[in-house]
Amino acid sequence: MNRVLVSEPAVVEPQQQRVNLLGLPADKLADFFASIGEKRFRVNQVLKWIHQRGVTDFALMTDLSKALRDKLATVAEVRAPELVEEHHSADGTRKWLVRTDGGECVEAVFIPEKDRGTLCVSSQIGCSLDCSFCATGKQGFNRNLSAAEIIGQVWTAVNSFGGFEPGVERVVSNVVMMGMGEPLMNFDNVVDAMALMMEDCAYGLSKRRVTLSTAGVVPALERLGDVTDVSLAISLHAPNNALRNELVPINRKYPLESLIAASRRYLDKLPDTHRKVTVEYTLIDQVNDRPEHARELAALLKALPCKINLIPFNPFPNSGYKRVSNNALNRFRDILFQAGHTVTVRTTRGDDIAAACGQLAGSFNDKTRRKARHQQRYGREVEQPVRLVGLQG
Numbered sequence: 001m002n003r004v005l006v007s008e009p010a011v012v013e014p015q016q017q018r019v020n021l022l023g024l025p026a027d028k029l030a031d032f033f034a035s036i037g038e039k040r041f042r043v044n045q046v047l048k049w050i051h052q053r054g055v056t057d058f059a060l061m062t063d064l065s066k067a068l069r070d071k072l073a074t075v076a077e078v079r080a081p082e083l084v085e086e087h088h089s090a091d092g093t094r095k096w097l098v099r100t101d102g103g104e105c106v107e108a109v110f111i112p113e114k115d116r117g118t119l120c121v122s123s124q125i126g127c128s129l130d131c132s133f134c135a136t137g138k139q140g141f142n143r144n145l146s147a148a149e150i151i152g153q154v155w156t157a158v159n160s161f162g163g164f165e166p167g168v169e170r171v172v173s174n175v176v177m178m179g180m181g182e183p184l185m186n187f188d189n190v191v192d193a194m195a196l197m198m199e200d201c202a203y204g205l206s207k208r209r210v211t212l213s214t215a216g217v218v219p220a221l222e223r224l225g226d227v228t229d230v231s232l233a234i235s236l237h238a239p240n241n242a243l244r245n246e247l248v249p250i251n252r253k254y255p256l257e258s259l260i261a262a263s264r265r266y267l268d269k270l271p272d273t274h275r276k277v278t279v280e281y282t283l284i285d286q287v288n289d290r291p292e293h294a295r296e297l298a299a300l301l302k303a304l305p306c307k308i309n310l311i312p313f314n315p316f317p318n319s320g321y322k323r324v325s326n327n328a329l330n331r332f333r334d335i336l337f338q339a340g341h342t343v344t345v346r347t348t349r350g351d352d353i354a355a356a357c358g359q360l361a362g363s364f365n366d367k368t369r370r371k372a373r374h375q376q377r378y379g380r381e382v383e384q385p386v387r388l389v390g391l392q393g
């Protein structure tokens with residue numbers, strides 16, 4: 001393990017008035033340039049400087065006129081989240097801890113695999129949904145991340161690998177919105193950040209390589225297909241409403257049938273065919289891992305073009321749950337497989353740097369007081385980091 005302390009905690013500066021260009025997708029950057037009387041073709045130049053070359057100082061953007069560079073320096077800025085720590089695991093996994101505008105920290109994790117490199121990005125500080133098996137939920141909720149803070153995690157990771165040359169195979173080839181938070185509860189900022197991930201003059205990732213994962217905020221999912229065509233993952237975790245109400249409380253508001261129907265409509269809106277929804281199912285010992293659950297799940301998903309990703313539960317102190325046994329995992333997978341489903345199993349990665357995707361970054365000010373209630377019941381251990389759930393398939 002290699003741990004680098006990049007900076008000491010900084011005094012938080014008061015909010016500056018200059019526009020942060022880091023989080024502006026092409027259309028909003030065009031509006032910005034129009035507002036200062038500049039031409040649209042500036043957009044592509046500036047996007048490339050910021051996102052492909054990692055340049056934040058306007059003075060270094062040499063294909064802009066001196067006058068424009070000076071003007072930008074007075075009205076705008078390119079401000080990435082401050083890098084606090086960077087960890088490199090023996091297995092190639094990397095983790096970055098970055099400090100956001102309010103002084104709170106979030107983490108992003110990079111997971112290298114044979115044919116791809118996946119970056120797991122956070123959309124909120126904490127999460128308001130309180131899924132019973134998720135450590136982030138137990139820490140409560142602080143706030144939404146801005147588009148700049150979300151894309152700033154990608155910017156930080158890409159720059160840690162030395163940026164990239166357009167056209168050359170890149171290290172960060174996929175992004176999944178599976179870090180802290182519920183992306184559909186931060187709709188506009190997530191959509192803007194994902195637009196930058198896919199923008200040719202920024203990161204240029206294909207829509208199939210950017211994945212939004214949701215616990216099922218159905219009304220927002222209905223709108224999503226009108227503004228983007230990224231890949232969709234839904235966190236199901238249970239094959240019926242009674243069990244899902246317990247594990248994923250938002251199910252009480254938007255039950256399974258409505259989530260599956262909305263996912264289907266999302267696929268139908270996509271211009272290309274053969275797209276599939278990824279169904280995430282975290283397997284918890286004796287809770288949702290029985291053969292009858294697998295059979296019920298197979299039937300529930302019969303009509304949905306999907307691939308099922310089984311995730312062995314990743315334990316954390318006082319969760320009250322245990323990881324699925326290998327026997328139950330294999331049995332569950334085989335039942336789904338025999339019913340004709342495509343099934344993959346997530347592997348654990350990055351153990352030595354305590355990089356748990358979806359359960360990241362130590363403590364923050366919890367505005368919901370949920371963390372305090374949890375600690376009152378179980379003690380203070382919940383803040384300890386847990387292991388990384390890697391991605392496979």
Ligand code: SAH
Pocket residue numbers: 133134135177178179180181182183213214215233234235280281282311312313314315316357358359389
């Ligand atoms: N809110 C979004 C994205 C963040 S969680 C969502 O719910 O999809 C991303 C994934 O992390 C979830 O699908 C869940 O399967 C997984 N996850 C959360 N806590 C976990 C745990 N303790 N063990 C295994 N996977 C977990």
